[in-house]
Amino acid sequence: MPRRHIRVTGAPEAPLRAALTALRTELGISESYPPEALAEAERAAKTPTVPSYDATDIPLFTIDPPTSTDLDQAMHLSRQGTGYRVRYAIADVAAFVVPGSALDAETHRRVTTLYFPDVRIPLHPALLSEGAASLLPGQARPAALWTIDLDADARTLAVDVRRALVRSRAKLDYAAVQKQIDDKTAEEPPALLKEIGEARERLEVERGGISLNVPEQEVVEHNHAYELSYRAPLPADGWNAQISLLTGMAAADLMLSAGTGVLRTLPAAPDGAVGRLRRTAHALHIDWPHHVSYAQLIRSLDPHRPHHAAFLQECTTLLRGAGYTVFRDGDLPPITTHAAVAAPYAHCTAPLRRLADRYASEICLAAAAGEPPPDWVLAALDALPHEMADGSRRAGTVERECVDIVEAALLAGRVGEVFDGCVVDVEERQPGVGTVQLESPAVIGRVEGEHLPLGERLRVRLTQADPASAKVRFAPA
DSSP states (O other), X not given: OOOOEEEEOSOTTSHHHHHHHHHHHHHTOOSOOOHHHHHHHHHHHHSOOOOSOBOTTXXXXXXXXXXXXXXXXXXXXXXXXXXEEEXXXXXXXXXXXXXXXXXXXXXXXXXXXXXXXXXXXXXXXXXXXXXXXXXXXXXXXXEEEEEEEEOTTOOEEEEEEEEEEEEEEEEEOHHHHHHHHXXXXXXXXXXXXXXXXXXXXXXXXXXXXXXXXXXXXXXXXXXXXEEEEEEOXXXXXXXXXXXXXXXXXXXXXXXXXXXXXXXXXXXXXXXXXXXXXXXXXHHTTOOOOTTSOHHHHHHHOXXXXXXXXXXXXXXXXXXXXXXXXXXXXXXXXXXXXXXXXXXXXXXXXXXXXXXXXXXXXXXXXXXXXXXXXXXXXXXXHTTHHHHHHHHHHHHHHHHHXXXXXXXXXXXXXXTTOEEEEEEEEEOSSOTTEEEEEESSSOOEEEEEOSSOOTTSEEEEEEEXXXXXXXXXXXXXX
């Protein structure tokens, strides 16, 4: 599921880049790996565990941003009778990471790849995540190869997953794929992405699910000032996400049938969170009638419009209650679904970037083979939700602090100016302290006054904007 995407350009010594570097130091986040773990990664890169099944004849391809090199997934799409066959290769991290090793311990410490607006701090050393384990084109790689057969409406008919040696043929990017599909020049495998993706989107609507195609925010420096823009996702982004979602749902079903697994679960959003989001919509002049559901509203938004893009960014707050739920020996948990997916769902398609995916993949491989999961998986399973929660909190802290720094940079030099906004939140015990959403730029900040009018428009004066302290403060004008 999505997170906020923020990208920053500019010289390393620019104030915003310097503030982000200082944040990493403050949070104790380093890209460097312990020497022993790095040495293990170097050895594994040269001698990975190679599966016996050779599937290098399948002409797989990847779709990622042009600069991405940590490629978790490669796909091949074909027609199968009146339906379709989806083959989805997922990087096999277990072919490189030995359970109980120093490298394994370091991945359990890191848990996830951390995304800053200017750099990425990887879960695995770059020589693996961007090299030997990445599904780069023209390279034979160990993978978990999913085969999912769909009917004419793209409903799942059959699922299989096994270890295989694969070779991607091409590294495609979203813009090029979209252009080829729009121009009707795409060959059938990528051309089928639209056909299958749109069919899966229709099924998503049918079951009451919702996909958040969150726009990327880009912050650009111009003459020592910063400007904010949004890159709206292309339809191809959404179609590609549907293939990953399909696989995550298939993994969840496979694990539930086997009686042991790790699910990504999300309860329905509490009324308070939805109420705050309604006030944010009001602040951004987005009409949200009470008879219109959250899912209906999201589907009506145009991410090319800045106010709609800003609102989609805030919609990610409804996903903050998501967690990992483990079960074993047929004892299923009380909650097995993800509210946004509206079905059981598992994280299994990004093992280069998320620790839990390696374990989900192993359980699925065992289930498909009719075997019990490996002992090292079962031994780590019960601790996994706590580890992932700690990692998610760390990633959430990084995201919040980065957003604060970026917003402070956008408003730096404008202290004393007055802005139109709306009070979207007020502290229960301090009615004079709350949160204001500006109309333009679409910035959220702390506001302090005598008694704040929750849900109402309010003109506010900027009193502080300092990227070095990551603080934006307002007061009623």
